[in-house]
Each structure stands twice: as C-alpha cells, then as structure tokens.
Amino acid sequence: MDQSSPEHYPIADFIKWNNEKELVLNPNFQRGPVWTTTARTYLIDTILHGYPVPKVLMRTHIDRTSHRIFREVVDGQQRLRTIIDFAAGKFKLGIRSKNYRGAAYSSLPGELQDKFLAYKITAEQLINATDSDVLEVFARINSYAVPVNAAELRNAKYDTEFSFSVQEQSRKWTDLWDLGILGKRDQVRMIGYSLMAEMYSVLLQGVTDGGEDKINRLYERKKAGFPEQAKVEQRVDRILDVMFDHVVPSLANEPIVKRPQALMIFAALAYAEFGIPSGDIGDEHMPVRPDGFSESIERFTANLTYLNEILKSEEPPREFERFYTTSKSSTQRIASRRERFRVFCEALTEDGMEH
Structure with a gap:
C-alpha cells in the first residue's frame, strides 16, 4: 500500500465527485449515516466559522476502462455525507448553531455559500490499498483512541x-x-x-x-x-x-x-x-x-x-x-x-x- 501526502480539497470538489459518482461514501468498512442533527449542525457551523475539521482518509483507485478516479471514504464518511446533504438542501441547521439556526444552504448569503464551497478539507489517499490494508489502518487509528467519558x-x-x-x-x-x-x-x-x-x-x-x-x-x-x-x-x-x-x-x-x-x-x-x-x-x-x-x-x-x-x-x-x-x-x-x-x-x- 502506498500513501499520499496530505492534500487539501475544497468542499466543491467533494460535491462534484459525489454528483459524478466518483465518491463512494458507504464502503463495507464504514458505518451508516447515524449522526444526530446536533452533530451535523455543529460540523456545518464549524465550517461556516472557518474552524478546522479532522482530515479524511480515502482509498483511491483508477478504472482502466473508464479512465476515471474513484475515491472510497475510509474515514470521514459521516462528515462528508453531512456536508453534501447540507449543500443539497436536505436539512437545516439546529440549535447548535447560534448564528445560523434554522438556515438552509439556499438561505445563506451568497458570500457565505462561496466560503462554504471554498472551505478546504485535508485528505490523505491510500493508494493501491487492499481491504486488509484498510482494516489495518482502522485498527491502528483506534488503538490510539481514548475511551469516551x-x-x-x-x-x-x-x-x-x-x-x-x-x-x-x-x-x-x-x-x-x-x-x-x-x-x-x-x-x-x-x-x-x-x-x-x-x-x-x-x-x-x-x-x-x-x-x-x-x-x-x-x-x-x-x-x-x-x-x-x-x-x-x-x-x-x-x-x-x-x-x-x-x-x-x-x-x-x-x-x-x-x-x-x-x-x-x-x-x-x-x-x-x-x-x-x-x-x-x-x-x-x-x-x-x-x-x-x-x-x-x-x-x-x-x-x-x-x-x-x-x-x-x-x-x-x-x-x-x-x-x-x-x-x-x-x-x-x-x-x-x-x-x-x-x-x-x-x-x-x-x-x-x-x-
């Protein structure tokens, strides 16, 4: 398995990849979309205020026939799903957003929509990674996790x-x-x-x-x-x-x-x-x-x-x-x-x- 250096992609790129079905948000080793409204709101509010969010890991492979690059999300699926759903108008911000409570993407001022789309997310790509490689990555990430209180x-x-x-x-x-x-x-x-x-x-x-x-x-x-x-x-x-x-x-x-x-x-x-x-x-x-x-x-x-x-x-x-x-x-x-x-x-x- 090879691993790329961290790269920074604007949210607009993730939305584009998703629309073109080049972003896989639910591979077998990721959990389903289970975030609460509170968590989803807090992430979007974090982005709108320009604060950093955790990086995502993606397994990348190139289809030799279609010449297309496909990105499977190894870690960060729920963050990206929340971002894409908000941009698509699928939910409004809840009480965890003091300044934008009740706002949908479409109701945000144009300059704030631009800021949202231009916000860059750090991503690392696992190149030529097998399922075993991905599971090993998860095991090593979780080995450093502190149990929640x-x-x-x-x-x-x-x-x-x-x-x-x-x-x-x-x-x-x-x-x-x-x-x-x-x-x-x-x-x-x-x-x-x-x-x-x-x-x-x-x-x-x-x-x-x-x-x-x-x-x-x-x-x-x-x-x-x-x-x-x-x-x-x-x-x-x-x-x-x-x-x-x-x-x-x-x-x-x-x-x-x-x-x-x-x-x-x-x-x-x-x-x-x-x-x-x-x-x-x-x-x-x-x-x-x-x-x-x-x-x-x-x-x-x-x-x-x-x-x-x-x-x-x-x-x-x-x-x-x-x-x-x-x-x-x-x-x-x-x-x-x-x-x-x-x-x-x-x-x-x-x-x-x-x-």
Whole structure:
C-alpha cells in the first residue's frame, strides 16, 4: 500500500465527485449515516466559522476502462455525507448553531455559500490499498483512541435545549475554569459541561448526591423541554460573575476553588441570593439562609482564604475537622456536600472564621 501526502480539497470538489459518482461514501468498512442533527449542525457551523475539521482518509483507485478516479471514504464518511446533504438542501441547521439556526444552504448569503464551497478539507489517499490494508489502518487509528467519558457521551447523545444551554454556558465561563477550577485537559474532555450541569442542578433541585448517573437523569428529565432556561442562565451568570470578579482570583489554583469546592461555593452563593430547593439535604437540615451576598463578599473571600489554609494543613482545628475530612474524601456524596455547603453558608455570615 502506498500513501499520499496530505492534500487539501475544497468542499466543491467533494460535491462534484459525489454528483459524478466518483465518491463512494458507504464502503463495507464504514458505518451508516447515524449522526444526530446536533452533530451535523455543529460540523456545518464549524465550517461556516472557518474552524478546522479532522482530515479524511480515502482509498483511491483508477478504472482502466473508464479512465476515471474513484475515491472510497475510509474515514470521514459521516462528515462528508453531512456536508453534501447540507449543500443539497436536505436539512437545516439546529440549535447548535447560534448564528445560523434554522438556515438552509439556499438561505445563506451568497458570500457565505462561496466560503462554504471554498472551505478546504485535508485528505490523505491510500493508494493501491487492499481491504486488509484498510482494516489495518482502522485498527491502528483506534488503538490510539481514548475511551469516551460520561460527559462526552452525553454531548453526543442529547440534542436538546438543556444540553445546548449547558455547553454554551460552560464555554462562556472558560476564563473562570482557568483560575484553577478545571485543568485544560479536563476542559478538553468536556468536564466543564458536567460542572455546569451540576450548577444547573443546584438551582433546579438543590444540593443532591453527585455522580454521572445523577447528571444523566437530569438530562433525561429535560429532554422534553427547558422552560426555566432564561431564569437559570441569568442566575448562573449572576453567581459566576461574582465568583470571577471577587472570589476566585485571589485564591486561583488553590484547593478551595477546585471543582468539588467550587460547586458548593456556587451552591452557597445561590442559596443566599435566590434560595434553592432543599434537595437531598432535607428541609430540617438546611442551614440558616444568608441574607444575600452583596454586602458580604469581602468577608466571604477572607473566610475562604482561612478555609483554604485549613485544607493545606496537616492538622485542622477541631471545629473544622469534619469540613477537612469531607473535603478530602468522596466529595460527590451528599454527606460530604452537606457539610461543605453548611460551612460555606457560614462563611457568608460569620465575621472572621479564624477567631
């Protein structure tokens, strides 16, 4: 088998090859067209914004009789099928495209159609490749693949207003995640989506037991619709704006602002400002609600600084032993979250927790 160097072809070429039946989109070793509307929309939106997409692999052979070149798509069939179907007017863009939602190819401005057709896709050709060669290529590609995590599975599975809102809000607050709440690797693996979904859950359900199953159930409940979307997004922005401007920067990359603690800090601020359901804590165990946080942010940040020193110490003060222990144990369990939520609520109301 020979392999060409990567070449760059405009989308117009792939459409032409398909129309002339020189592009084979469904050879035996490719899956059928199973992409969701969300995935198809996101690919087209990526192209319209000029962002790169993964390269495709094609097995090329020349028919000696017809003198024609035929290209079988080894990897990238669903991407190319989506592109060709969009150009043919077979679907409109869904909610994953903020700027072009509801647009068909024919409704795009002429200059944007030109940009779409001229967009270049990187392709490598497998020349004189047998079926065994192709299967070997697939095996080697897949051997380097990282197994998908729960957040990535949800991103692929759910094409809903709730899912899209979570994704958009998480990307909006990347600068906050970068202050030590989430590492870059976690953000690439969509862990930010999980954190944002749990923040939504706090506002909708209160503080509950954690874990991916809980997040999955929330996504399932919101499949039919997300009528609270505007209110939830507004409240998330209000709380995270305060965290970004006043709370987290002075504690950037410290233990107190890592993901498990950041979620309970968010919960305490939400409880103070808006009130939240009692969730798995129960009405009888909910702490006294702080009276908002507008007048107590400086006090709150000072108390968090003290709590951070406790987390870094080897022997915590007796009154904070449980906070210390739960912060270092299974932070998703309700027993842990209940204690940390209580302490953060107190941090909003007490003057100088170190005294």
